[in-house]
Amino acid sequence: MEVINLNEKLGKFADHFNPRIIAELNGQHVKLGKFKGDFVWHSHQSEDEMFYVLKGKFFMDFRDQTLEINEGEIIIVPKGVEHRPRADEEVCVMLFEPSSTINTGNIENELTRVKLDWV
Amino acid sequence: MEVINLNEKLGKFADHFNPRIIAELNGQHVKLGKFKGDFVWHSHQSEDEMFYVLKGKFFMDFRDQTLEINEGEIIIVPKGVEHRPRADEEVCVMLFEPSSTINTGNIENELTRVKLDWV
Numbered sequence: 101m102e103v104i105n106l107n108e109k110l111g112k113f114a115d116h117f118n119p120r121i122i123a124e125l126n127g128q129h130v131k132l133g134k135f136k137g138d139f140v141w142h143s144h145q146s147e148d149e150m151f152y153v154l155k156g157k158f159f160m161d162f163r164d165q166t167l168e169i170n171e172g173e174i175i176i177v178p179k180g181v182e183h184r185p186r187a188d189e190e191v192c193v194m195l196f197e198p199s200s201t202i203n204t205g206n207i208e209n210e211l212t213r214v215k216l217d218w219v
Numbered sequence: 220m221e222v223i224n225l226n227e228k229l230g231k232f233a234d235h236f237n238p239r240i241i242a243e244l245n246g247q248h249v250k251l252g253k254f255k256g257d258f259v260w261h262s263h264q265s266e267d268e269m270f271y272v273l274k275g276k277f278f279m280d281f282r283d284q285t286l287e288i289n290e291g292e293i294i295i296v297p298k299g300v301e302h303r304p305r306a307d308e309e310v311c312v313m314l315f316e317p318s319s320t321i322n323t324g325n326i327e328n329e330l331t332r333v334k335l336d337w338v
Contacts, residue, residue, distance in 0.1 A: 101300075102294075103288055106293065125268070128315075162220065174223040174241070
């Protein structure tokens with residue numbers, strides 16, 4: 101049993117679009133990520149994805165709209181829905197999703213991280 | 220698709236030890252709760268439970284130790300482990316757990332909430 105401090109974990113990595121796992125429960129991973137710039141358009145066939153903004157803000161592009169998610173706000177992207185996270189400035193987010201989730205979903209490119217590291 | 224603001228949701232209820240559901244994904248609920256005072260000792264047979272402190276701090280008593288969880292910190296209580304949340308002052312927490320989870324686990328008393336409300 102341990103207490104996990106998010107700021108301490110966030111201080112341990114600096115790269116963008118390469119989330120780290122900080123905890124696992126009930127088959128789900130809790131991850132921390134830093135985003136800056138445009139991610140790739142993608143969807144997840146079987147997993148809903150939750151993004152919670154710890155610091156900063158980002159935009160979630162959907163095919164028919166764009167939503168702005170600010171500090172202290174959450175968005176859930178249902179399975180199957182195409183989306184693209186995008187951030188003008190660095191944003192720190194917490195992610196909740198099944199441990200099976202691949203960051204780029206149905207797309208495989210240089211941003212794909214099949215196996216994430218723990219931090 | 221909607222953006223969920225945690226402070227706005229927290230402003231919508233005031234009672235202690237009666238969490239509200241704010242989101243559902245992958246069979247899991249995301250809940251907000253306000254704790255003050257001592258909760259009841261209990262465990263969950265099948266569910267790990269995550270507590271994330273949004274504001275304030277609380278103590279998690281275990282049979283062999285007590286941990287202090289401060290703002291920006293997380294604790295995960297594995298299934299089967301007896302625990303008791305306890306807060307001297309009001310603390311606001313986000314919970315992440317399977318939608319089947321009952322707040323008092325294996326104990327049924329006046330604090331039990333079989334069906335939680337959404338907020």
